[in-house]
Amino acid sequence: MQRSFYRVLLTSGLTVVAALAVVAVLGAGTRPAAAQAPEAGPFAPRALYGAACASCHGTDGRGNPRIDTPVLAGLSAAYLERQLDSFRRGYRGRHPEDLEGLEMRPMVEGFAAADLAAVGAWLASLPVPQPAGDAATTGAEGQGGDPARGRTLYAACAVCHGRSGEGNDALGAPRLAGQASWYTLRQLRKFMDGIRGSHPDDTSGASMRASVAGLAPRDAADIVAWIEMLPVN
Amino acid sequence: MEGRISRRQLLNAVGAAGGSAAVHAAATALGLLPAAARAGQLDLRPAGGRARHVVVIGAGIAGLAAAYELRRAGHRCTILEASHRPGGRSLTLRRGDVVDELGARQVCDFDDQPHLYFNAGPARIPGSHASLLHYCRELDVPLEVFVNDNRNAWVHDDAAFGGRPIRNREYMTDARGFLAELLAKSVAPDALDARLDADDRERLREFLRAYGDLDASLAYSGSERAGYASGGMTSPGVKKPVRDFSELLDANFWREYMHWGELADQAAPMLQPVGGMDRIVDGFMRRVGDAVELRAAVREIRLGETGVEVAYAGARGEVRAVRADYCLNSMPAHLVVGLRHNLPPRYVRALSAPGRGSLVKLAFQAQRRFWEDEQIYGGISWTNQDITQIWYPPHGIHSGTGVVLGAYAFDDEPGTRLTRMSPAERIEAALAQGEKIHPDYRRHVGRGVSVAWYRMNHVLGCSTRWSDEAMRDHFATLQSPTGRHYMVGDQISHHPGWQEGAIQSAYHALRDIDRREREAGVAG
Numbered sequence: 242m243q244r245s246f247y248r249v250l251l252t253s254g255l256t257v258v259a260a261l262a263v264v265a266v267l268g269a270g271t272r273p274a275a276a277q278a279p280e281a282g283p284f285a286p287r288a289l290y291g292a293a294c295a296s297c298h299g300t301d302g303r304g305n306p307r308i309d310t311p312v313l314a315g316l317s318a319a320y321l322e323r324q325l326d327s328f329r330r331g332y333r334g335r336h337p338e339d340l341e342g343l344e345m346r347p348m349v350e351g352f353a354a355a356d357l358a359a360v361g362a363w364l365a366s367l368p369v370p371q372p373a374g375d376a377a378t379t380g381a382e383g384q385g386g387d388p389a390r391g392r393t394l395y396a397a398c399a400v401c402h403g404r405s406g407e408g409n410d411a412l413g414a415p416r417l418a419g420q421a422s423w424y425t426l427r428q429l430r431k432f433m434d435g436i437r438g439s440h441p442d443d444t445s446g447a448s449m450r451a452s453v454a455g456l457a458p459r460d461a462a463d464i465v466a467w468i469e470m471l472p473v474n
Numbered sequence: 475m476e477g478r479i480s481r482r483q484l485l486n487a488v489g490a491a492g493g494s495a496a497v498h499a500a501a502t503a504l505g506l507l508p509a510a511a512r513a514g515q516l517d518l519r520p521a522g523g524r525a526r527h528v529v530v531i532g533a534g535i536a537g538l539a540a541a542y543e544l545r546r547a548g549h550r551c552t553i554l555e556a557s558h559r560p561g562g563r564s565l566t567l568r569r570g571d572v573v574d575e576l577g578a579r580q581v582c583d584f585d586d587q588p589h590l591y592f593n594a595g596p597a598r599i600p601g602s603h604a605s606l607l608h609y610c611r612e613l614d615v616p617l618e619v620f621v622n623d624n625r626n627a628w629v630h631d632d633a634a635f636g637g638r639p640i641r642n643r644e645y646m647t648d649a650r651g652f653l654a655e656l657l658a659k660s661v662a663p664d665a666l667d668a669r670l671d672a673d674d675r676e677r678l679r680e681f682l683r684a685y686g687d688l689d690a691s692l693a694y695s696g697s698e699r700a701g702y703a704s705g706g707m708t709s710p711g712v713k714k715p716v717r718d719f720s721e722l723l724d725a726n727f728w729r730e731y732m733h734w735g736e737l738a739d740q741a742a743p744m745l746q747p748v749g750g751m752d753r754i755v756d757g758f759m760r761r762v763g764d765a766v767e768l769r770a771a772v773r774e775i776r777l778g779e780t781g782v783e784v785a786y787a788g789a790r791g792e793v794r795a796v797r798a799d800y801c802l803n804s805m806p807a808h809l810v811v812g813l814r815h816n817l818p819p820r821y822v823r824a825l826s827a828p829g830r831g832s833l834v835k836l837a838f839q840a841q842r843r844f845w846e847d848e849q850i851y852g853g854i855s856w857t858n859q860d861i862t863q864i865w866y867p868p869h870g871i872h873s874g875t876g877v878v879l880g881a882y883a884f885d886d887e888p889g890t891r892l893t894r895m896s897p898a899e900r901i902e903a904a905l906a907q908g909e910k911i912h913p914d915y916r917r918h919v920g921r922g923v924s925v926a927w928y929r930m931n932h933v934l935g936c937s938t939r940w941s942d943e944a945m946r947d948h949f950a951t952l953q954s955p956t957g958r959h960y961m962v963g964d965q966i967s968h969h970p971g972w973q974e975g976a977i978q979s980a981y982h983a984l985r986d987i988d989r990r991e992r993e994a995g996v997a998g
């Protein structure tokens with residue numbers, strides 16, 4: 242199996258240029274060479290997250306609206322692993338209009354699947370952050386959606402995502418409660434516009450895309466206004 | 475006049491009462507000392523028995539200058555820097571250096587020679603940036619002249635002159651000649667009566683003749699200022715034919731870059747440190763490097779009653795904490811938003827207000843200084859293409875090889891297009907665009923390396939874009955402390971995109987700390 246170059250860098254010396262680059266960035270002495278098996282050590286996923294993800298995704302996966310990054314903490318391990326893997330395989334982040342996805346895809350290309358899974362599992366173990374403040378600080382785009390109308394529309398979403406937006410791994414549906422609403426809205430729009438979920442290998446994306454096909458833009462804003470009100474617990 | 479005290483007497487009197495600082499301030503106010511000498515230096519009160527511990531986030535120019543001044547005054551500093559290197563955006567690339575751009579890591583492949591470097595961030599210093607120049611003096615960083623404006627360089631626009639470059643001097647001369655002729659011929663008594671008398675009108679005509687190099691009949695028929703088409707040494711010089719003004723207008727050059735050298739911060743002469751802009755960083759590191767912890771990425775900021783607690787991930791991912799009396803935070807405001815923190819909502823809104831610019835620079839190593847064959851020594855060629863400009867190094871003249879800047883996109887549209895490309899795609903774009911200006915470009919240049927600042931790790935955007943509205947509503951909030959936490963950096967100045975702005979923002983915060991300490995000292 243291909244070993245992630247980040248992981249290799251955390252543990253030993255390397256030859257290729259790209260790898261050299263990362264040695265310099267992370268520090269060749271990050272861990273004593275060959276002192277530990279790459280899989281060992283409680284810091285591994287956290288260190289990988291710190292080195293590769295934290296600048297953009299924020300402390301412990303809390304997300305950063307200014308960098309267009311979603312909340313990752315508290316999403317399920319299975320969902321995170323699948324999304325990271327679909328970026329890695331190019332199911333996600335290939336569509337020319339998926340601007341944030343295009344930025345994300347090269348970030349995971351150097352990773353081994355096992356490392357992505359480990360980072361995903363670690364993020365899943367973290368508490369869902371409480372919303373940091375008002376709309377301006379959480380980056381909600383002020384769409385002025387109507388939550389009452391959204392509540393009715395959400396009944397269809399609840400079948401997979403759960404009544405409280407808690408998500409359902411068996412159905413491949415992520416948690417929605419606690420996600421930044423600007424992000425949920427943007428992704429919903431991407432599914433509606435076929436920017437996400439249209440890659441032939443992206444089966445779960447395809448089913449989401451099919452589910453939202455009949456929504457109008459206003460519906461999306463209303464649904465997200467309702468999701469925003471679901472408590473994080 | 476009797477009874478009136480002379481300036482010298484006044485200064486002596488002030489000195490007796492307030493010491494030399496008061497003399498200095500008074501002399502400046504009287505116009506006896508240049509203001510720049512004052513602006514360049516900060517005099518913090520010595521800490522004495524009230525030494526404080528200050529945690530500085532970020533080892534860029536703002537953080538390093540702040541730490542240097544705090545130390546000089548006798549305070550203790552801890553500088554936490556997320557990157558593997560100090561300097562922040564003051565980044566000079568030489569052989570083997572890593573570009574830590576997210577999704578586009580590169581290693582610089584230039585030959586290992588002192589003149590082969592690329593200032594991928596700051597590159598030029600105006601003479602008016604007194605604090606930065608003060609540090610160059612203080613830290614023994616030798617400077618040399620940087621050529622910004624060069625009339626021999628090219629102006630290119632796909633929409634004008636058949637897409638072929640023309641000399642900057644030709645464009646300037648013909649544009650001014652046309653304007654001068656137009657105006658000189660319309661200087662009429664009735665139009666200007668109210669403002670100019672007959673004598674002034676005559677002098678205005680002479681002014682315009684001189685300005686545009688018009689002939690005695692006030693016609694512009696070309697000028698040697700544009701450079702001769704041929705001759706001029708052993709045979710008479712032959713003037714170039716005059717360009718059609720409408721064609722000059724076709725080129726975008728007049729909109730902005732024609733006037734580049736008129737900007738106070740861009741006017742000749744400018745300066746650069748010998749050997750690379752990061753020589754200034756090296757100088758600071760010699761003084762405060764022992765207090766800098768690299769690969770120390772701040773994750774949490776907690777304001778307290780009497781201090782600030784900062785948690786950070788050390789090089790092995792372990793979390794550590796520092797508690798300090800004050801925190802000076804130079805990390806980009808848009809990244810502070812992603813930290814765990816207890817900053818007040820109003821402050822977080824302000825941190826979220828400014829936009830992230832998308833400056834992109836790219837450089838090649840040239841195996842032949844082909845621009846010198848074209849009589850270009852330093853300066854900038856301008857183009858309407860995404861690369862926007864090509865810079866020729868003012869150092870290493872006639873040395874064979876050189877590093878040429880192959881792209882520097884300022885505006886968001888071209889910057890974003892280049893940012894979204896892979897490094898290899900950027901190189902190809904820069905070659906394809908550059909060869910419209912220098913036909914043999916591809917033969918001479920290679921080993922391209924690029925930096926898209928929008929994607930640079932721990933920076934993610936430069937320069938800070940303050941809209942008028944954001945400036946009005948939020949700048950003052952960020953310029954003031956919240957508790958004992960101060961935002962600093964060029965982002966918290968009216969000079970974003972300049973190292974001088976970074977230093978001045980640090981001074982602004984340090985003066986406030988100085989004031990608080992003095993007041994607390996008096997009260998305690």
Ligand SMILES: Cc1cc2nc3c(=O)[nH]c(=O)nc-3n(C[C@H](O)[C@H](O)[C@H](O)COP(=O)(O)OP(=O)(O)OC[C@H]3O[C@@H](n4cnc5c(N)ncnc54)[C@H](O)[C@@H]3O)c2cc1C
Nearest residue numbers: 532534535536556562563596597598772963964971972973
């Ligand atoms: C392309 C370009 C051209 C420029 N041209 C010029 C020029 O010609 N002349 C000029 O004077 N200026 C120029 N500038 C501007 C100049 O680079 C900046 O004004 C100056 O370097 C900013 O210094 P700073 O200390 O404010 O910020 P920075 O240098 O950005 O320092 C901030 C530091 O914070 C660190 N950091 C970020 N996150 C964390 C974290 N979580 N924990 C710890 N540390 C963190 C960063 O790694 C960085 O080192 C240019 C900039 C660019 C990009």
